[in-house]
Amino acid sequence: MSESASFVGRDIVSIRDFSRRDLDHVMDMAVVMEPLAKKGSDMLHGRIMATLFYEASTRTRLSFESAMTRLGGTALGFAETKGTSVEKGENLADTIRVTENYADVLVVRHPLEGAARMAAEFASIPVINAGSGAEEHPTQAMLDLYTMRKELGRIDGLNVVLAGDLRYGRTVHSLAYALSLYDINLYLVSPSLLKMRKEVLEEVSGRIKVQELEELNKVIPEADVLYMTRIQKERFGSLEDYEKVRGSYSLTASDLAAAKSEMIVMHPLPRIDEIDYSVDKTTHSKYFKQVWYGLLVRMSLIGLVLAALS
Amino acid sequence: MSESASFVGRDIVSIRDFSRRDLDHVMDMAVVMEPLAKKGSDMLHGRIMATLFYEASTRTRLSFESAMTRLGGTALGFAETKGTSVEKGENLADTIRVTENYADVLVVRHPLEGAARMAAEFASIPVINAGSGAEEHPTQAMLDLYTMRKELGRIDGLNVVLAGDLRYGRTVHSLAYALSLYDINLYLVSPSLLKMRKEVLEEVSGRIKVQELEELNKVIPEADVLYMTRIQKERFGSLEDYEKVRGSYSLTASDLAAAKSEMIVMHPLPRIDEIDYSVDKTTHSKYFKQVWYGLLVRMSLIGLVLAALS
């Protein structure tokens, strides 16, 4: 187990705030969480998490609430801003200074860049970012790493393919950064219109080997991890352009014929048609397993910031 | 107490999946639940129920959540699909495979026929149908039976009247089926436009004596149970047709003058004007008592499928 980093009272805002040792520690604790996730625990009995979701995200909200509940704590909050003081015009800083009285940890989801950072600055209790703006979704990146470690036994040495919309998907930005702390080969596969943002690419390629491609099939035989993301119609100028691209970033079981037997397919979910149902039955499919690992990683983080773990 | 049927891990999808012995067992356990509903219990401490309500139904949702809480467990979930992944286009099967990671039992309400069955097929944990499509609402039928048993001491031998909209009301279909497992006389009272569906009628009348009528008042003196349902304006071609029917299926205290003194009036709620407030004060009125029995029956079912009871 890695040397214990100090997580007590810490905000979880950006994946950039964490060292490799920090991430390893979160994952070490996620391993410890697994039996508790199955049989429950009273570790956080009497403690409260407030989930402030300014943008709806049922999956992420339920994951955090379930994590808190499995640790014996309680979750309360709001699932969207309709019907909240926010609608009456209250600003984020005031809402934070009010709700911190009701809880021991705040989980914030917000459509704007920087919102989680601002919340963390105003709150006297720990803030966990559950997604803000197009950039940051740190707990998703951590659970993605944890999925690789659990399913493949290691992260160092892997060939990791990120495929689909690398420009607008918030998940892949946090994940690319997190991966760059390990010794991996990164393949970025996307239509030219949706290439990885330049600033992310520059930062990451300073640390690890990165290759950009447009054709998904070429890289499948090399891949240890194939991380698919959704390509949204709205990103294209014409329906014609969209249809051209769509097919080649839609994975079917037959596309996996050339894959290594151990290769895993991941996806942040929800998927629409970028992974065909035929893939679900293959041994490669790990996107529902990711959900389980996400629960463990969030239990780990909550336990760490609330000082129930160390 | 009946011989113990195996409920552990079982899905509660359709009332048709249950034998008379099964239903009796659920009711036997509901009796055991009564003191726990009053003083609470830690029987399901640490266990989680996810309530997935694709169609809003506050009463049913709160009944399940209260049942889980009284047993010491925790409920989380969503109360409507606005703001959920469903809005992003995710299908039911994927949502089930995600949310089963967050809970020990799923309670699903869905506007489409067959949705609960599909959910049960995909989930590795028990699924309880809290209403799907126009056909099935098994826990409502069970609580209706339990109300009769508790209030009248038995189900066999009763004259049961189902009145109102027997065509579209999902409650009466499940209930007619459940009643047909007992030795009762069934009176179906409705305007001709809203008669019991043929397939239900055929199935049920193969097992018990069934009589169809149009006039409610005629049958009141025979009835041991008068089960009222709402007649919706939208079902009629013209407002004139609706107004003609409406009055005769609207119950007042004076309509009950001819009733047996023990006769009970039931309703799945919410009522609009099919039961006048004057009935509330009579000793016949049991529709609010039904709510209490519903809590007990749902505690029984949750305890059974999660193996806390046997």
Next chain:
Amino acid sequence: MSESASFVGRDIVSIRDFSRRDLDHVMDMAVVMEPLAKKGSDMLHGRIMATLFYEASTRTRLSFESAMTRLGGTALGFAETKGTSVEKGENLADTIRVTENYADVLVVRHPLEGAARMAAEFASIPVINAGSGAEEHPTQAMLDLYTMRKELGRIDGLNVVLAGDLRYGRTVHSLAYALSLYDINLYLVSPSLLKMRKEVLEEVSGRIKVQELEELNKVIPEADVLYMTRIQKERFGSLEDYEKVRGSYSLTASDLAAAKSEMIVMHPLPRIDEIDYSVDKTTHSKYFKQVWYGLLVRMSLIGLVLAALS
């Protein structure tokens, strides 16, 4: 500690239902709650609060839910009427008679005058009014009193200024009444259009010294408590009239130069621009502290009506 008033099973509907001794007792118990609010308690383990919010109010709802949770109980309910039986046309009385089966205490918020009183009449369990119509918000008035007592050591003898919209704000009506049970001087500062309602003024001025003014700055040097409220644009006939008034009821740090050093600024929140951010950093600002005191007062009330305190 004051002689124990009997709160067991009592409804909390109107501030007018409480004597000074009652209010002192609620506040004495709020003091006892403070350590429990910090470390949690199992005092209400197994007990359920249903929050029936017919009008959205995230802050008030979360305050009650957090209070119940800190006492070891559980909260369930609805946060707005969209998607509830209410939408299907069910009346309040029926909803109360249903939901009382699911809980040990009901917390009701409703847009209509008298709704909480009606709920209390129908419910066999205690009802707490979390705001109804333009008149009553008793728990807000209690937490306002408690803030004064905690921050200034006493209520008797204080010069209390209520400023802003004294006509439509529901908070100030309950508060003016509560204050009139103590020996204070009340200053009512508002534009003429938004003067305190005549019936409240008459009742209160029968018991304590009341002075009505239009200019806020004049009274600041006298004040021990400056209670600001929001002035809503919609109340004015023209934007011009509104703009004229607005500035003089908007507090900045420099307005406080003439204030006593111990003077406290309060606000029911959310604020828009009636208190400038410059005030936040002064030692006078207590509006976020009010939120904390609100949690304690609600814990006190819940504990009292559920007989966990006495």
